[in-house]
Amino acid sequence: MKSKYIIYTGAILLGVGALASCKKSFLELTPQGQFLQSNYYANPAQALTAVVAAYDPLVTETGGIDNTYSSPLGALNAASDDCFAGGGSSSDVPAWQAINNYTLSPTVGPQNQFWAINFQGVNRADVLLEQLPAVPGLSADLLKRYTAEGQFLRAHYYFDLVRLFKNVPLILSTLNLTNVYDQPQATPDAVYAQIEKDLLAAIDGLPVTIIPAENGRVSQGAAKALLGKVYLYEKKWSDAARLLNDVNTNYSYKLLPNYGDIFSTKNKFNSESIFELVHSGTQSYTWSNWDQFKSNVYVQMVGPRSYTGPIYYSGGYGFSPVTTQLATAMKGDPRYGYTVVNIDSLTKATKTSYSPSYQNTGYFIQKYAPINANKVTTGITELNWPNDYIEIRLADTYLMEAEADLNGGGSTARAQTLLDAVRSRVGLPSVPATLDNIYIERRLELATEGHRWFDLVRWGQAPTALAFKGFKAGLNEILPIPLNETTNGSKVKQNPGYN
Template structure:
């Protein structure tokens, strides 16, 4: 018997009001908040392989040293959820333009949001897996999903057009009730990022420059506020994953407790290593804002007679360190999770600097890096030490490592720069690790899929 589950709302007839159209778009955002993606699991594919974090007390140890296999369930968890986001976006992109009783400007904006999000989901898919199946319409029947891979280049063409379309219709800002929705600046920033990853530096410089020239974004004064529950959706945030519904109602997440020290209910899953501690220059305040180090103020307000939480103790961690960025002030299970800035202005400045440096615009590139360094009081770069493309590139590599630590950028950067073998080779990285293997479950199910070479 082929029956629709009684608790499910069928797509046919669903998009019959502006409220329903907005609900459809909200569902695309909601996938980002799931445990498989920004709430927990996806971090295992981005952070431990850098050698700057080691996974403990959880699954996925193979991502510490590149001993994972195509059959690892974590790969399928992330891959499947990313495609769930694509499917939901495709549904909105197909159905909402067909609606008649809806304000035209709202209709256009909602489709623009869906196109931005489809590009964002495909950005993760192509970054993690390279060539993957491309879908631009929702499936009619499950067998529609059994297709061959499309090339990364072909998918980039779709992403670029999606972002150009989105940028043209999305607003620059929203009201308080719609914070977290994709904006014009978010579309411009992601478009610049896609061009940068594709080594089209001319277009990357143009679109990232649009974000800068808009003067809508700035660096927050205190680096500790870049990911902080008390300063969410701040002036530095370009696109932020909301750990509350886009609209009304909170969504709980255990993201903070997954990474808190193993005291008072924390799991300590991702532990910083000496590698990232040593990467910070002497006196860089970002070290103490990013990593708990022995003796740091921890959570005196949570201390009890039997449990001293006044200061952080290195014995709480197998590496002697715990994550602090995004986890301070300290919270535990039953507290709302902190928003996650997927794109923030400091990242835009450093991407812009990279593109400008490749275009031999050395002075403007250096200025962009110095804006980031000046925020935390670090010595500014000068032409004497960064006068060549190579020297300035090295400075950008360093700045991205310490400024964006634990924000899912480092592994991407090392691979796209061709530095992964040199930096990560001692940890087990090999050429086949440039992209992850397609989940074995997908290979077994879809005879049209061919596994990546080396797997």
């Protein structure tokens, strides 16, 4: 099984972007079949299709080594103090239960999906970067842009891998069955150095702005934002502050006046969005499309089970119930109603009902809720939610720059201005620009958006904040490597403590 995930050169599942209409984005994919890599890059149109294929793992909603449902948000929220795993029972989506309870093992946990999806992305980027220079008829401008996109994507996939696993092979060329097992893990420093190298190389080749028909493709600002974030994780404070300041001041991004508008399906690619992952509600998916979904199935997952009221489309599957810790922290904050919904109170007030899920708290995620306003009529509704996921947005980069300034001896006044901007947008008064206040603000501003677990780990706060879930210091800061990747003569070694 190992070769399926590290090597993906035999045949690549490709899709084409809907470029003809501004109503559809570049990454609303229509599967086009399988093409042999050895004879596929024959013209510029095929090169563009390969670019789309390299983006594709970013929005994969299913799949992995065991072909169970996969969503990065589900696992990351369950790992944090924002949410529990939830679902129908303690055995519903075992990978999420394992990271929720910190009972991870090499065979049980979300590591199978994280490893598979990201290495699939690495391989597609590697193939793209190898093949592009030889594509007949590809103009110099397109070669430059497509190469930059491949470099950004490889860096993105490796950033996830090194944060999640720390010890991963560094694969920069396509492999075959004779050498796939011979790839040792690189040092984290070497992986981070390659991520920096790819992003620095990508920046100049990317456009400053993205036209509507190409929404979902990476821009120069997004590459700088990701590089600034990488520097932040490496504690290269001055570099992080410099790059993030560039993003925050020299591009056209703006905080939206209304916080709730950030997450509206009618407001995709808004002025606050720096890097947004596209989900389509027009693909007419049915259960026969398993492992193909580019809609946001996580939306269905987080709705209350068997809900009978007028607000949510027939409920959901009861995953990711919000913890009482987060609900308590947010009460009184203007962002509460856009982030959390109290279904217990709602059903009592409206004389409706729902079925409590496993680990039910009565609180559910509002940002990605399956509300009637977003319901589509194509295919099976629960498999075709159109909600995008904004992976990097301006309030996030504001707070990262402020954090870098304070840690690196930069401008306290600048940090104060950035913190004030995030708070004043929602009508909150100024508080001193301290690291503790920035940590608090990140939680409240970005709650349930998948950042919290990474933040707790990099701040060294995870052992305390996640003690109630069973987090073990010195072990659970990284995930176990999937068992199949460490057997059959592989040079990949299991992470410490997970043998």
